Amino acid sequence: MVEIIKADSSQIIIDKKEIAVYMGYYSVPCDCSTEGMIFCCESEFLKAANFVACCEKVPVKIIGDTVDLGFKAFSSKSLAKNLSGCDYAYVMAATTGIEAHRLIERNGVTSPLKGVITDCVGSAAIEAFCDKINLSFECPDFLRPRFSPGYGDLSLEYQRDIVEFLQTKKNIGMVLTEGLMMVPVKSVTAIIGIGKEKNKCTGHGCMTCKSDNCPYR
Amino acid sequence: MTILEKIRSSITYCDGGAGTLLQSWGLKAGEKPETWNITNPDKIIKMHRLYLEAGAQIITSCTFGANRFRFDNLEEIITAAIRNAKTACKDFDAYVALDIGPTGRMLEPLGDLKFEEAVSVFGEAVKIGAKAGADLILIETMNDSLEAKAAVLAAKESCNLPVFVTCVYDETKKLMTGADPEAMIATLEGLGADAIGINCSLGPRQMLEIVPDFVKNASVPIIVNPNAGLPRTENGKTVFDVDPDEFSDIMCEIVKSGATIIGGCCGTTPEHIAKTVEKTKNLPFILPEKKKHTVISSYTHAVKIGDVPVIIGERINPTGKKLFKEALRRNDINYILNEGIAQNKKGVSVLDVNVGLPEIDEAEMMVNVIKALQAVIDLPLQIDTVDPVAMEKAMRIYNGKPLINSVSGKEESIKSVFPLVKKYGGAVIAVTIDENGIPQTAQGRVDIAKKIIARATEYGIEEKDIIVDPLAMAVSSDPQSANVTLEAVRILHSMGIKTSLGVSNISFGLPSRPDINAVFYTMAMQCGLDCAIINPFSTEMMKAWHCFTALTGKDESFAGYIEFADSLSPVQTQPAQKDGISLDGCIISGLKEQAGVAAAEMLKSLSPLEIIDTMIIPALNTVGKGFEEKKVYLPQLLMSAQAAKEAFDAIKAAIPSGESGKGKIVIATVKGDVHDIGKNIVKVLLENYGYEVIDLGKDVAPEKIAETVKGNDVSLVGLSALMTTTVPAMEETIKLLNKTAPQCRVMVGGAVMTEEYARMINADYYGTDAMAAVRYAEKVLG
Structure with a gap:
C-alpha cells in the first residue's frame, strides 16, 4: 500500500554547503553577499514549499542484471549491484510542491540571479526532505543509498513505471512530461534497498552517481 | 425523472x-x-x-x-x-x-x-x-x-x-x-x-x-x-x-x-x-441558495467584487508605451511578466491584459501572455481585447473565471461577446455606449446598462456577471463629464449593479493629471464604484485607495494603510559617484542601483556608445574572464550582469534610433524541455554584450525556431536541453535549420550536453557555460 509522508518546512534542514556546491562553489566558501541572498531565497522557498512524498515497500528479486520489484522488472546492472543482498526495497517519490515550482519560475523572471539561487535551494531542499524520509523508514542504518532512474545504467524511462505504480499525480501532485521531466521541478523518484547489515556507504543522492560530465561533480 | x-x-x-x-x-x-x-x-x-x-x-x-x-x-x-x-x-x-x-x-x-x-x-x-x-x-x-x-x-x-x-x-x-x-x-x-x-x-x-x-x-x-x-x-x-x-x-x-x-x-x-x-434518507433536503455575488477567479483564489473597491492594474497595455510595444514586437514575454509581477507587488487585485498591436497576431500573443502570466502570478486577469477571436482563445485557456473587457450596448458587440461569456464563464465589463454613441446624461448611460443586462439575461448570463462602466470622459472637453459619470455610478450602485471605471481618462488634456485622477477616484468610490482600472505606480491613486478604505472601515485595523504609509518613507540611496565608485567598479562589484545612477551621471559627459565601449563591456569582460578562470562564481557573474543591465537601461533612451546593436541571436529551450534557467542566464549575458536576443522560451518546436530565424535574418541560434530525452529534439532542430537557413550557426548547451554529443548532432559549437556562449557570439557576429 502506498504511504503518504508529509513534512512541515520547519522540519527541513537544508545543507547550506550543498546549496553552495550547486551554485559552483565546489571548494571555496561563498562570499557574504551571496550567503545573504541564499538566506533570503531559502526562507522564501521554505515558505512556498509543500513537502510531500509517497512510498511503498516492495519485494526484491535479482536475476542477473534484472531487478524485479513486483510491479516491474528493471534491467540495470547498477541497480542490481545497489540492491544486491536486499530482500525488500522502498520505492519512493517526493516533491517540494507546485508553489515552490512557481516561485522558481517567478524569481527567474524578475532576476536570473534569484532564479539560480532559488533553483539551487530547491535542489538541496528536496535532498534534505528525502534524507528525512529515509530516516523515518524502519532500520535507516540498513538502507542502501537512494538510487534514481538516470543513475548509472538505470534508464530514465523507468520513471514512468514508478510514477504509475505510486500514482504520484493523485497522491503527491507530481507528474512526468513526455520528455520524462518531473513537474513540479524539485521532485525525486528513487529506489532504496533495505540491506541486511549496516550500510557502510556514506554517499547519498546524486553523489553516488558515476556520471563524469555533471557540472556538480 | x-x-x-x-x-x-x-x-x-x-x-x-x-x-x-x-x-x-x-x-x-x-x-x-x-x-x-x-x-x-x-x-x-x-x-x-x-x-x-x-x-x-x-x-x-x-x-x-x-x-x-x-x-x-x-x-x-x-x-x-x-x-x-x-x-x-x-x-x-x-x-x-x-x-x-x-x-x-x-x-x-x-x-x-x-x-x-x-x-x-x-x-x-x-x-x-x-x-x-x-x-x-x-x-x-x-x-x-x-x-x-x-x-x-x-x-x-x-x-x-x-x-x-x-x-x-x-x-x-x-x-x-x-x-x-x-x-x-x-x-x-x-x-x-x-x-x-x-x-x-x-x-x-x-x-x-x-x-x-x-x-x-x-x-x-x-x-x-x-x-x-x-x-x-x-x-x-x-x-x-x-x-x-x-x-x-x-x-x-x-x-x-x-x-x-x-x-x-x-x-x-x-x-x-x-x-x-x-x-x-429522512433528513431535510436543502439545496444551496442561488448566490448573487459577483466573483472572478484565478487558479488559486476568487476575488469578490462589491465590497472593498477592486484595483485592476492597467500597465499590461501597449497604448502610449514605446518599450511595451517594442517588447510585443520582439515577443519579449519576460518584459510583460515583469510588468505583471511589479503591479502584483503594488497590491492590485486583478491585472488587465491588453496586447493589441496592429503588426502582431493578437490572438496568439494573448494566449502566450496569459499562459506565461498564469505560470507565475496568481491574480485573476481581465482579458482586454476588441478582437473576438483573441477573446475566445484567451477565455478558453484561462485558468479560472476571468473578467472580460468589454461588451457594449451595440448589437454587434453583444452578439460576439455574450455567447463566449455564456460558454466559458466570466464577468464582463459593459461600457455604456451603443449605436447612438455615448449618452450625455447619467440616466442615458444607465438605460444602456439596463439594455445590456436585459440582453445578457436572454443569453442566460446573470446580472451579477455584468459590471457596468459608465465611462469617464475628459473633463477638459466637457466640464460636466465628471458629474455625469459620478451620477451614473451612484444610480447604478443604488440599483445593486456593479460598476467599473477607467479612471485616468477624466484628466486627459489637463496638467498634473495624477492629482485630478486621485480626487475623481475618491469621489467615484464614495458614489459606490466597485472596480477601477488604474496605474498602481501612481502614488496619488494608491493614496486615494488606501485612505478611502481606511476611512470607510474596509481596512481592518488599518493594516493596509499603515504598511502603505511606511512604504512612502524616503529610502536613502547613495549616488555611486559620492562613494567614489565608478561605473565599471559598480558592474564588477555587482552594485545594481549604483550602476544605474553612475551611468546616468556619465551621460552628461560621454555618448551612450562611449559608455558601453569604455566602461560596460570592459567591466563585463573583467568579470567574465574571472568566471572563465574559475575565480568568479555564477552568482557574482549574474550580479554584475544585473548591474550592467541597470546601466544599459539608464542610457538606452539616449541611444539614437537607427543605431543597431551587434546582431540578432535566437535562443530557445528545445521541444519537450521545460527547464530554462540556463537559457535565461545566457540571454542576460548576451544582452549585456549588446546582442539583440529573440528569446522563444521553452518547449519550442523546431519549425518555430526555423521560422523565426528566417523571418528575422538571424545568423546565430542558441539551443538548450536539460535531459538526454530531449536532445533528439535538438538534433531535429539543427537538421531543420541546416535545411532552411544553412548560413545560420547553432550553439548548444545544457546539463547533459558534451562536446562529443554536440558534434554528433551537427551543432557548430558546444558552450560549457554562459560566458562561452558570449565568446562564440563574438566570434560569429563580432
Missing part, C-alpha cells in the same frame, strides 16, 4: 470505492481495473449491483483511467463499461455516470500537455460514453483546476448530458495546483457544471470542514464523496480507518450542512453506502 430533476428534488446517492472490492476479487497490483470490463464483466456488474442494492442511485462506470494515453482499445473498454453499468441497473431506478478521471499528465504552463490536446482526450472518451448510453458525465478526482476546465469543456462540446464535477482538496482546503473551493466554484459554475463538489483524499470528517465553503459560495447542488478515512496496512492488507457506522454518522452531518449528492470514494464499501442511505 431525469437526473437533473432527481438532484433538485431529493438527496441523491452515489456508489462507493471500486479498488478495494475488485482487489479482493483478484485484481492484481498494477493491473488496470478498466480492462475487467472486458475480461471480467460479471464481476464489474456484481460490484455495481452491490452498490445498487445498498441504495446507490448513481452508478459510476469503471472508466476512471480510460483515455487514449492509457488504452489503445478505448472504444471497446468504455462501451463495455457503460454496458456493464446499464446491465446492473436494469431492475433499479438508477442512473449511469460515465466516470472521467485525470489524464495523469500536467497541462501547460506547468507541464507539457497542451490544453486543446487535453480537451480532445476527454472529448474522445465522452463521445464514446454518451453514444454507449451514459446518463451523465462525472468528472472526478481532479486536482488541477485547468485540467478540470478542459474536461468540462470537452464534455459540453461532445454531448448534451449533465456534467457533475468533483475535485480533490487537501487539509488546507486547496487543490494540488492551489485552487480553493471558492475559486473552483466560480470556475466550474461559470462553465455550466450542473453539480459540483469534493471527492477522494480526505475522509468524511475532514470533508465536513469544507462543505460550508461550498454552501456559502455555490448555487448548484453539492456533491460529497469521501474516502473511508486514511488507509493503513494490516497483515499485508489495506484497511481504512473509518468504518461504515462512523462514516454514515458523519455523512448525516454533511447532509445537514447542505450536501445533497452523497456517496463514497476509496475504501468505502456497499456497507458504507447502505448505512449512509439508511441514516440520511
Whole structure:
C-alpha cells in the first residue's frame, strides 16, 4: 500500500554547503553577499514549499542484471549491484510542491540571479526532505543509498513505471512530461534497498552517481 | 425523472470505492481495473449491483483511467463499461455516470500537455460514453483546476448530458495546483457544471470542514464523496480507518450542512453506502441558495467584487508605451511578466491584459501572455481585447473565471461577446455606449446598462456577471463629464449593479493629471464604484485607495494603510559617484542601483556608445574572464550582469534610433524541455554584450525556431536541453535549420550536453557555460 509522508518546512534542514556546491562553489566558501541572498531565497522557498512524498515497500528479486520489484522488472546492472543482498526495497517519490515550482519560475523572471539561487535551494531542499524520509523508514542504518532512474545504467524511462505504480499525480501532485521531466521541478523518484547489515556507504543522492560530465561533480 | 430533476428534488446517492472490492476479487497490483470490463464483466456488474442494492442511485462506470494515453482499445473498454453499468441497473431506478478521471499528465504552463490536446482526450472518451448510453458525465478526482476546465469543456462540446464535477482538496482546503473551493466554484459554475463538489483524499470528517465553503459560495447542488478515512496496512492488507457506522454518522452531518449528492470514494464499501442511505434518507433536503455575488477567479483564489473597491492594474497595455510595444514586437514575454509581477507587488487585485498591436497576431500573443502570466502570478486577469477571436482563445485557456473587457450596448458587440461569456464563464465589463454613441446624461448611460443586462439575461448570463462602466470622459472637453459619470455610478450602485471605471481618462488634456485622477477616484468610490482600472505606480491613486478604505472601515485595523504609509518613507540611496565608485567598479562589484545612477551621471559627459565601449563591456569582460578562470562564481557573474543591465537601461533612451546593436541571436529551450534557467542566464549575458536576443522560451518546436530565424535574418541560434530525452529534439532542430537557413550557426548547451554529443548532432559549437556562449557570439557576429 502506498504511504503518504508529509513534512512541515520547519522540519527541513537544508545543507547550506550543498546549496553552495550547486551554485559552483565546489571548494571555496561563498562570499557574504551571496550567503545573504541564499538566506533570503531559502526562507522564501521554505515558505512556498509543500513537502510531500509517497512510498511503498516492495519485494526484491535479482536475476542477473534484472531487478524485479513486483510491479516491474528493471534491467540495470547498477541497480542490481545497489540492491544486491536486499530482500525488500522502498520505492519512493517526493516533491517540494507546485508553489515552490512557481516561485522558481517567478524569481527567474524578475532576476536570473534569484532564479539560480532559488533553483539551487530547491535542489538541496528536496535532498534534505528525502534524507528525512529515509530516516523515518524502519532500520535507516540498513538502507542502501537512494538510487534514481538516470543513475548509472538505470534508464530514465523507468520513471514512468514508478510514477504509475505510486500514482504520484493523485497522491503527491507530481507528474512526468513526455520528455520524462518531473513537474513540479524539485521532485525525486528513487529506489532504496533495505540491506541486511549496516550500510557502510556514506554517499547519498546524486553523489553516488558515476556520471563524469555533471557540472556538480 | 431525469437526473437533473432527481438532484433538485431529493438527496441523491452515489456508489462507493471500486479498488478495494475488485482487489479482493483478484485484481492484481498494477493491473488496470478498466480492462475487467472486458475480461471480467460479471464481476464489474456484481460490484455495481452491490452498490445498487445498498441504495446507490448513481452508478459510476469503471472508466476512471480510460483515455487514449492509457488504452489503445478505448472504444471497446468504455462501451463495455457503460454496458456493464446499464446491465446492473436494469431492475433499479438508477442512473449511469460515465466516470472521467485525470489524464495523469500536467497541462501547460506547468507541464507539457497542451490544453486543446487535453480537451480532445476527454472529448474522445465522452463521445464514446454518451453514444454507449451514459446518463451523465462525472468528472472526478481532479486536482488541477485547468485540467478540470478542459474536461468540462470537452464534455459540453461532445454531448448534451449533465456534467457533475468533483475535485480533490487537501487539509488546507486547496487543490494540488492551489485552487480553493471558492475559486473552483466560480470556475466550474461559470462553465455550466450542473453539480459540483469534493471527492477522494480526505475522509468524511475532514470533508465536513469544507462543505460550508461550498454552501456559502455555490448555487448548484453539492456533491460529497469521501474516502473511508486514511488507509493503513494490516497483515499485508489495506484497511481504512473509518468504518461504515462512523462514516454514515458523519455523512448525516454533511447532509445537514447542505450536501445533497452523497456517496463514497476509496475504501468505502456497499456497507458504507447502505448505512449512509439508511441514516440520511429522512433528513431535510436543502439545496444551496442561488448566490448573487459577483466573483472572478484565478487558479488559486476568487476575488469578490462589491465590497472593498477592486484595483485592476492597467500597465499590461501597449497604448502610449514605446518599450511595451517594442517588447510585443520582439515577443519579449519576460518584459510583460515583469510588468505583471511589479503591479502584483503594488497590491492590485486583478491585472488587465491588453496586447493589441496592429503588426502582431493578437490572438496568439494573448494566449502566450496569459499562459506565461498564469505560470507565475496568481491574480485573476481581465482579458482586454476588441478582437473576438483573441477573446475566445484567451477565455478558453484561462485558468479560472476571468473578467472580460468589454461588451457594449451595440448589437454587434453583444452578439460576439455574450455567447463566449455564456460558454466559458466570466464577468464582463459593459461600457455604456451603443449605436447612438455615448449618452450625455447619467440616466442615458444607465438605460444602456439596463439594455445590456436585459440582453445578457436572454443569453442566460446573470446580472451579477455584468459590471457596468459608465465611462469617464475628459473633463477638459466637457466640464460636466465628471458629474455625469459620478451620477451614473451612484444610480447604478443604488440599483445593486456593479460598476467599473477607467479612471485616468477624466484628466486627459489637463496638467498634473495624477492629482485630478486621485480626487475623481475618491469621489467615484464614495458614489459606490466597485472596480477601477488604474496605474498602481501612481502614488496619488494608491493614496486615494488606501485612505478611502481606511476611512470607510474596509481596512481592518488599518493594516493596509499603515504598511502603505511606511512604504512612502524616503529610502536613502547613495549616488555611486559620492562613494567614489565608478561605473565599471559598480558592474564588477555587482552594485545594481549604483550602476544605474553612475551611468546616468556619465551621460552628461560621454555618448551612450562611449559608455558601453569604455566602461560596460570592459567591466563585463573583467568579470567574465574571472568566471572563465574559475575565480568568479555564477552568482557574482549574474550580479554584475544585473548591474550592467541597470546601466544599459539608464542610457538606452539616449541611444539614437537607427543605431543597431551587434546582431540578432535566437535562443530557445528545445521541444519537450521545460527547464530554462540556463537559457535565461545566457540571454542576460548576451544582452549585456549588446546582442539583440529573440528569446522563444521553452518547449519550442523546431519549425518555430526555423521560422523565426528566417523571418528575422538571424545568423546565430542558441539551443538548450536539460535531459538526454530531449536532445533528439535538438538534433531535429539543427537538421531543420541546416535545411532552411544553412548560413545560420547553432550553439548548444545544457546539463547533459558534451562536446562529443554536440558534434554528433551537427551543432557548430558546444558552450560549457554562459560566458562561452558570449565568446562564440563574438566570434560569429563580432
